[in-house]
Each structure stands twice: as C-alpha cells, then as structure tokens.
Amino acid sequence: MSNTFVSQFGQESQVTARAPGRVNLIGEHTDYNDGFVLPTTIPQETTVQLTRREGPEVRAYAADLDRRGSYTLGGEAHTGSWIDYLQGVTQELTRDGHELGGFDVRLSSEVPLGSGLSSSAALLVALLRGLRELFSLQIDDVEIARLARRAENGLVGANVGIMDQMACSLAREGEALFLDCRDLSFERVPLPRDVDLVVLHSGVEHQHAGGDYNTRRAECERACELLGVASLRDLPLGDLLRVEALPEPLGRRARHVVTENARVLEAVAAIRSGDLAKLGELFFASHASMRDDYEVSIAEVDLIVELAREQQAVYGARLTGGGFGGSVVMLARLGEGRRVGGAIADEYARRSGRTPKLLTPAAN
CATH class of the missing domain: 3.30.230.10 (Ribosomal Protein S5; domain 2)
Structure with missing residues (x-):
C-alpha cells in the first residue's frame, strides 16, 4: 500500500x-x-x-x-x-x-x-x-x-x-x-559567512523521556535548594567556589551550567566580532564540560570530537543536544566542511563500528 x-x-x-x-x-x-x-x-x-x-x-x-x-x-x-x-x-x-x-x-x-x-x-x-x-x-x-x-x-x-x-x-x-x-x-544573530557548519550524527540514538535526562534536571534542582537560589542562572562565575563546594555530583553539574551560560555570552561576542578561533575554543571547552562535569557524553561522541580536533580546517567541535548519544556540531573553514566531515565520518566508522550520518553541509 x-x-x-x-x-x-x-x-x-x-x-x-x-x-x-x-x-x-x-x-x-x-x-x-x-x-x-x-x-x-x-x-x-x-x-x-x-x-x-x-x-x-x-x-x-x-x-x-x-x-x-x-x-x-x-x-x-x-x-x-x-x-x-x-x-x-x-x-x-x-x-x-x-x-x-x-x-x-x-x-x-x-x-x-x-x-x-x-x-x-x-x-x-x-x-x-x-x-x-x-x-x-x-x-x-x-x-x-x-x-x-x-x-x-x-x-x-x-x-x-x-x-x-x-x-x-x-x-x-x-x-x-x-x-x-x-x-x-x-x-x-547572523552567522559568520566564512565558515561551514558541520553536523555529524554518531549513529547512537538517545531518548529524552529516559531517566538520565530527567536525573540531570533533578540534580540541578537539588543544587539550587542547597545554594538557596531559584535557578542556576542566578549564579555568576564569581560564585564558582560556592558551587564547587556542593556534594558530588551536584558541584560538577552546577559548575557546568554556570560556566556554560558564560560561554554562550562569549560565543555571541565572538560571532559578532568574527573571532572564529575564540568561537572554536568555546566549542571544545563546552564539550569538555559536558563530558566531565555534566557527564552526558559517550565514548562515540568523544571520539568524533577528538577526530575533529585533529583537522586543521576545524575551529571547534562539541556534542549538541541533550547527550547520551546524538550528534556533534563543528565549525570548519568555508568550503572545507564537506571534506573534513566526510573524513571524520570515515575514520569514526572505522574505529567505532558505527554508521555515522553527515547531515550538513549537504552534498552539492
């Protein structure tokens, strides 16, 4: 039918x-x-x-x-x-x-x-x-x-x-x-015209209705209770020592959110000034924070990010989305995105045994 x-x-x-x-x-x-x-x-x-x-x-x-x-x-x-x-x-x-x-x-x-x-x-x-x-x-x-x-x-x-x-x-x-x-x-905010946005799906699916995502939310809520704030948004970088004094893993969870908010503001400034090197650094720092502090990355996604780091044409790469699988977003030099995305996908498939999918940039 x-x-x-x-x-x-x-x-x-x-x-x-x-x-x-x-x-x-x-x-x-x-x-x-x-x-x-x-x-x-x-x-x-x-x-x-x-x-x-x-x-x-x-x-x-x-x-x-x-x-x-x-x-x-x-x-x-x-x-x-x-x-x-x-x-x-x-x-x-x-x-x-x-x-x-x-x-x-x-x-x-x-x-x-x-x-x-x-x-x-x-x-x-x-x-x-x-x-x-x-x-x-x-x-x-x-x-x-x-x-x-x-x-x-x-x-x-x-x-x-x-x-x-x-x-x-x-x-x-x-x-x-x-x-x-x-x-x-x-x-x-207009995106820089001299970069390619590369999105590579790891081949590992995630599901938000599962327990891990909701657990992270509950951990953030508990951190807020202990810190006496309505939300982690209320904490500036200057409060990191207080955040890091929380019992684990709450300290690392809250540290990710506080530093990630600061990275977003820095990223907007970098886009506006055309500082692609800085923007790339922020991508890598964001991924490290999700991997180590928030613990939502997985080995396959980490592998893609490390393979991207080896490519001279890539400014930065990070897990995008809720985690526990999913995709990596990368910034590459204009005109290089398809090539480096394909090279990273091929090497990732060889090492991981997974079937990745390059979503952007699309083939001409």
Missing part, C-alpha cells in the same frame, strides 16, 4: 505545514536552568499534512515508521508511543480553550530520530502550525513553542526545556537564535 496521504485517508490533504530541526551551537542543559542558548536551524524538516474529518476522532499515519494510530479528542492518554506527541498537542490546545475537531494527519520527517537535533520539537511545532491553519487558531509562534513544550513535558513525559521548541518555531536559516530562556526574549 502506498504511504501517501490520499492512499491512507482516501482524500487530499487541506493543509501542509513544516518545521526544521535545530542544532544547538552552544548552551547545553542551560535552558531548563533559565539560562542562555544559541541554536540555529538545519535543512532537514518535519512535514505534516492534515484534513478535517467529522466527529472527534484523530487518525494519524507516521510515514517513516509505516504505522497508523488513532484516538478521540478529550480521551487523550499516555501510551508510550509516537502518537503521544499528537495527543499531547491536542490536549494542551483544548486546555487553553481552543476548539478543535477531528482530523486526519500524515507525518514524515527528514530529521533523524534520537540525533540530538530536535526531531520531537520539529514534529510538535509542525503539527501546531498545521492545526493553527486548519482550525484558524489564534496562536503566535512563541505560543506554539510554549504549547509544544507543555505537550512534551506533560503527556509525553519528557522534562525538556524550552530551547528546542523556540528554535524550531522561531530560528531562521543563516542566523543563530540568541535566547534568554528565563523571559523568552531573543535576538537573531
């Missing part, structure tokens, strides 16, 4: 909506600590096609998984499967008083699952964009991000921050989204 919308639902779709994946340049695990982040978009997108149907039923088809699912509006319940993302969205929209009807929806994505490139946020934002058009909902792009996060925190059960959803909803190609996760104020 064909997997087109018509073959699955017997009619043409009324609305098509898309949202890009994102790569976080720097600022990892700072978002749920009310800190700073600096993501940008990647070319890969998630696409949803929708049409209205009579009654309260939602029928869904996930083309990449070749799976169908359905549920009734008002009867959303956690299942632990992909359809929870849809259920979470309709549940949150209904709670906010938006009127929905039944609909058919087909989902497809170019963003690799578990890659650390926000496949889940891209799906949620694309779906909310589609429902906004299908049912003429009065929600802006920031509200879409808020709703997407609530859906993932709630029915899906992943205690993620707001960065991914804001990036997928508001970031634009060629620009970084400098975002303050406390008040959601943001600025679009």
